[in-house]
Amino acid sequence: MGKNPEFVKFDKVDKSYDGKVLVVKDLQLDIAEGEFITMLGPSGSGKTTCLMMLAGFETPTHGEILLDGNIISNIPPHKRGIGMVFQNYALFPHMTVYENLAFPLRVRKVDKDEIDKKVDKALSMVSLNGFETRMPAQLSGGQQQRVAVARALVFDPAVVLMDEPLGALDKNLRESMQYEIKHIHESIGVTVVYVTHDQSEALTMSNRIAVFNDGKVQQLSNPAELYEKPVNSFVAEFIGENNTFNGEVVDIAKDKCKVKLANSEILANPISVKSKGEKTTVSLRPERALINPTGEMDNMFTGRIEEVIYHGDHTRVRLNLLGSSEFILKVPNSTSNLELKVSQDINIGWNSTDARALDPK
C-alpha cells in the first residue's frame, strides 16, 4: 500500500452554503497514498460537497484540506493536479476522443509525441484503442464513461476524484465497469476518492469506505468490517439488510447484554450501550439467523411465515417473530431446500455476537 498515510487530509473541515446549516461538520479524514476510498451516503449527506472542496470548486468554511502535506485551500482547481470523473462524464462534445484526452496534456504544454504516447496508453488502459477520431456523441454510455476515466488519468494526477461516475449506466454495465475501475486502480496505484450512494458499488470497489450522514462521517472502515460490524444503527441500516429490535438493556456484561423487548428478552452484543436502563436498537443481518439450528445458539425463537419471495439465488422469508412481522430471513436456494409455506411455524436461532446492540433509532 501507499507510503504516506496522510496523503489527503481533511482537517476539521466545516462547510456551510447559507450560513445557517452546516453541510459538512468538523470533518476529520485521512486518505493514504494509493488508497481507493469511497464516500458513501444518502443524497444531501455532504459527500459530494467534500469532493468538490477537494477538487477546488467549493471552499471550506472552516478548516484546511492538505494534499501531500500542503494546504490547498487557496490553490485554484486548475493548479491542484487532481483528475476528476464527473457524474455525467462531462466529455467535451465538440472534441474527438483524442482531443478530449489530449486537453489536459495540451494545457500543460506537453509536446506532440509525448501526447500521442500518453493518449494511446490511456486508451489502451480502458481498451478503447481505435476510437481516437470518434466524437463523444458517437459512443455508447459505457464507452463515454471509459473515455472520462482515461481523461482523468492521462496526465498522471496524484489523486483522481470520481463523482457517482456509474450512476447513468444500466445494471450489468455498471457492474463490469466497477471491476474495470477497480483493476485500473490496482494496476496504476493512483489514489482514488470515489463518491456514490450505491452501497454495493462501495463494497465492491473500495479499500475503505467513509459512510456519511448528516454532514458527518459515521464510520470509516474496510468493506467487511463495515458490513459485519456497523458501529451505529444508521450504518447498519444503510449498508445491507438489517433486522432491528427496539428495546431496553436490562442486564449487561462484558460481551453480552440482555435486551428487553415488548414481550420477550433477547441476548445481544453490547456495542454502543454502556449501562442498564439504556434504550437500544439491536441489529441482526438476515443471513445470520438460521432455520432449525442444529448447534447450540443463545437466541432461539419460533416464528410464523408471513410471506415467501423467490429471488433466484436465494429466497426471502418474512416472519412474524417476537411481536414484529417485519423479520426477514435469507435462505440460500440449494437442492436440499426446505419446503417453506406461508403460516407455517419454524424455529429460528442466532448467536448473540451477531446481534449488535447499537444506539436507539
Add this chain to the structure above:
Amino acid sequence: MSSETKQILTTDGIPLEVSLKKAEKKNKIKAFLLAAPLLLFLVITYIFPIGEMFMRSVDDRMVTNMLPKTFQEMEKWENLEELPPEEVYRAFYEDYKLLVEKQQHGKLGQRLNKEKNGFNTITKKLFRQIKRKKIDESASLKEQINKLHKRWRNVEYWQAIKRTAPPYTMAKYLKGMDMYLAADGGIAQVEEDRRIHRILWLRTLEIAFFVTLFCFLMGYPIAHLLATLPMKYSNLLMICVLLPFWTSLLVRTASWMILLQQQGIVNDFFVMIGLVTDDNRPEMMYNKVGTYVAMTQILLPFMVLPLYSVMKTISPSLMRAGKSLGGTPFVAFWKVYFPLTIPGIGAGCLLVFILAIGYYITPALVGGASGTLISNQIAFHMKTTLDWSFASAMGLMLLTGVLVIYWIYNKLVGVDNIKLG
C-alpha cells in the same frame, strides 16, 4: 447488404415496401392537408408579392405600349449617330397624336424626361402644335418637328427614345448602384458627387455590422448570466431583457430621442459631472451615434435569446472539467465553453444582422442625414417620389444581399449549426 437480398413480403404476399407506402399514405395526405393553409398563406403573402415586386422593378412596357409604331420603324434606323429617317418621325407623330387623343401624352413626356432631361418641354411643344392643328401631315414631318425645338434636332434625344423600346429594363437596378445605361448601350457610372446609393449601401452594411458586433459584445455576458444565475435572479434578468420587447418600437425610439438630444438627459449628466461644458454639448442624435445606440438596444434581445437558449444546454460540469484537467479559467472558457456557444452566436448574429440591414423606423427618427439606411431611401421612393419600381428594385437588391449573406454564412458555419432554441 448483399445484392441478392430477397424482397421481403408481408404475410399476404405484398412487397413490404408497397405495403409500407400504402400504410403511410394516409398520414402523408393528412400532414399535407394540415400544412396546406400555411403553404397557401405563404404563397399569397410572400412568394406572390415578391414576384410582383420583381415584375414591377423590371417592367418598362409603358413606353413600349405607347409608341408601338415608332419602335417598329426604329428597327430600320441604321446609323444611330445620325437623326432617324422620315419614317420614324412619321411613326412617332402618329403614335403621339393617338396619345393626345387618349390624353396620355403627359405620362410619356414625364417618362421620357426621366430618360433624358428636357423631354418634357419639347413634347409639350409638339402637343401644342398638334392641338392647334399646325402640323401639315402631307409634308415632311421630320422637317416640321425638327423646327419646333433644337433638341428635336439632337440625335441623343432620339437615342433616348430608342433605349426605352425593350419591355423590360435593368435600369432601376443600375440606378440603385449609381450606374446607368449609357447611350451606346453600355453601363456607365454616375458622376462621383451624385453617387448617393452606394454610400447608403455601404453605410447600411457598416451600421449593420457594428450593431451586430455591439449586440454580441453586450449580449454574450448577459446571456451567460441568464443561463448560470440561480432561477430567482435569472427570471428577473430575463424580464429586463424582454421588457423592451413588450414596449412599442416607437416608444423606445422616442425615449432614446429624449435621452440623446442635445438638451437631453445624457448630455445633462455629462455637463453635471463636468465631462463637457454646457455650451459644448456633443450631438448624439441625428447622426450615426444615435443610430448605433438605439439600434443596438432595440436588437439586443435578438442576440441574447438564441445565445441564452444554447448556453442553457451547456452543462456547468464541462467548465469544471476543463478547470480540473488543468485549464486556467480563460482556457476552459475559450477551448470548452466558447466553441459550444458558436451555434448560438451564429444564430444571434445572423438574426441581428439581417434585421439591422433592413431597419427603418429607428434610423428614420434618430438617424438624421448621416444615420439613415437604405431602407429609408426605399421608403422615400415609396412615399415621396412614388417611383415604386425603383423602390421594388432596391428592395429586391436588399433581399438578394440578405440571401447572399445567408449563403456565405452557410458555407462558413453551416446552417445546421444554427440553434434558435
